[in-house]
Amino acid sequence: MLSDWRRNGTRFQFVTKAHSRVPPGGTRTPYGLEIIENCLACPHRQERLFCNLSDGAVKRLAGITSSAVYPKGATLFVEGQPARGLFVLCSGRVKLSTCSADGTTLILRISEPGEVLGLPATVTGTCYELTADVIEPGQAKFIARTDFLSFLKDSGEAALRVVQQLGETYHSAISEMRTIGLSHSAGEKLARFLLEWASNYPEEKGQVRIELTLTHEEMAQMIGSSRETVTRRLTDFRKKQLLEVTGSTLVIKNKAALESIVNG
C-alpha cells in the first residue's frame, strides 16, 4: 500500500512551539498568522461550537488554557500516548491519522479551525487513538486533562457543548467509514471523498470550486488506496470532463456524474 521512497515517513516527535507573543501593536507572526490571544474577543467565537460559550465559561477556560503557534509538520499528539489534554484549533489545519505496524497510514480527518482535537481520549482518560499532525501552520490552545475535567464538572453548559462536539466527531468518523467500507472500487471511494469535501463549498450550476491542498499520497491515505491509483482515477475523471485541476484548486465540473458513480 506504500510505494516508492515515500516509505520513510518523517514524523516530528516533539511539539515545536513557536512565538506566541505578539509584538506591541502587531498581530502578525513570522508565519503571517493572526494570533488570537483573548478568546473573549475572538472574531470567530460565535460560529464555533466549542468556543461559543458564555462569557463566564470562556473566562474560566482562559485561566486553564495555554496557547501556541505550530509550524507545518508539528505533531500535537501521537497515537497511543496517554491523553494529556485537548487542543482547540484556532487556525491552521491538522491531519488526524492512525498507522499500522508496517507503516501504512490511514488519515481519518483533516481538522479545520474551531475543532477540538483529542477530546474523546481526554474525557475517557485513555490514550489518544489518533496522531495529530499540523499540515497548515496555525494556532491552537491546549487544555490539560485534569483542568478540563474539573471545569466540566462545574459547567453544565460546557458539558452539553462537549457532548455535541463528540457527537459531531463521531458523525464524521462514520461518514469516513462509509467512504472506505462501502465502495466497490477506488474510483467510487475517490468520488465519495471529493463530494464529501465539496460539501463545505458552495455549488453553482452543478459545479463546485474547492481548495484541496492535499497530495495524492494523502488522498490515498484518506480513502485507503495507493498513491498511483489516486493519480490514475483523477486523470480518468479529468479526461471524462468531471474535474479540472489547477494547482491546489479543484473544480468539480459535473457533480451529478460524480454522484452517479457513488450511487452505482
Added chain:
Amino acid sequence: MLSDWRRNGTRFQFVTKAHSRVPPGGTRTPYGLEIIENCLACPHRQERLFCNLSDGAVKRLAGITSSAVYPKGATLFVEGQPARGLFVLCSGRVKLSTCSADGTTLILRISEPGEVLGLPATVTGTCYELTADVIEPGQAKFIARTDFLSFLKDSGEAALRVVQQLGETYHSAISEMRTIGLSHSAGEKLARFLLEWASNYPEEKGQVRIELTLTHEEMAQMIGSSRETVTRRLTDFRKKQLLEVTGSTLVIKNKAALESIVNG
C-alpha cells in the same frame, strides 16, 4: 460484494414490541429472558457505565423511560431517520450497520448489554447514522430525545457519563476503522476482527475460547469483504492450526500467529 441469492436482505421496518409485562411472581417471558422492570434494582447496574448513576438520577430517568422486549430481527431505528431518542440495551445483542444505495451492508458494531444506542444522533439532533437490528432477542429501555436533553441539562453527573459513553463509542468506531482501513488482505482483516472480538474473553496459554454467533456473511460485512472469502480464510486458518470451530464456539489455538498476521 454481495453474492448468491442472499442479495435480497430482509429488514423489519417497524419496531416489534413484545410483552414487557411480567406475570405476577414471574420474571420470565416467552423468550426466556430476565426482565428488568426497575433500574434501581438491576443486578447489572454497577458494571454498566450509563446505568451506574446515583439513585436520584436513576429515579428521574425511570420517569422518562419506556421498556420493551424485542424479538430477533426487530429494528430499533433506521439510518437516516430523524433521531427520536436513545435506547439502553438491558439484554440481548444488537447489530449496528449502514448500507449503501446498492444494498452493500457494512456492520460497524455488535452491541452488548449495557450499551447505549443512538446516543450521538440524539444529542446532536441529527438523523441516526446507523441502523440497529436485534440479532439476539433482548430488552431495551427507550428515552425520548426531548426528555433526555432536559434531563441532561439538570444532571451534570449524567452529562459527564454521557461524555464518557460517547468517547467509548468513538473509540470502538476508530478501532473498527483500523481493521477495515489498514489491512492489506482479507486474511489480515479477519485476523484483526477475531483478535478484537477475543479481547473480551480470557486468554489461557495463548489460546482463547470465544462465542461467535455470527454468520460468515455477517463477518464479511464487518470486515468489508465477501462471504466466500471469509469462508476460505477461515478454513485456511483451521488448516494452519490457528483456529478450531465447533458450532458457534471458536477457539483461537495460536493467538501469536494470528497477531503476526496483522502485524505483518
Added chain:
DNA sequence: GAGCGCTGGTGACGAAGATCACAGTAAAAG
C-alpha cells in the same frame, strides 16, 4: 417426508488494484 430457506464449502474466472520501476516537473535549498 418433501420442499424451502438459510448457511457453509469450493472451483473457475476475470478485473481491479497494489507494487515496482522510472520519467518528468516543480519548488526549495544550497
Added chain:
DNA sequence: CTTTTACTGTGATCTTCGTCACCAGCGCTC
C-alpha cells in the same frame, strides 16, 4: 544557477479477491 527534494504521471506485472455457479447439510414448515 545547480542540486536536491517532493510530487505527479504512466507502463508492466502479478496477486488478490469479488463474482458466478453449484453442491451439501440442517432446521423448519406444510
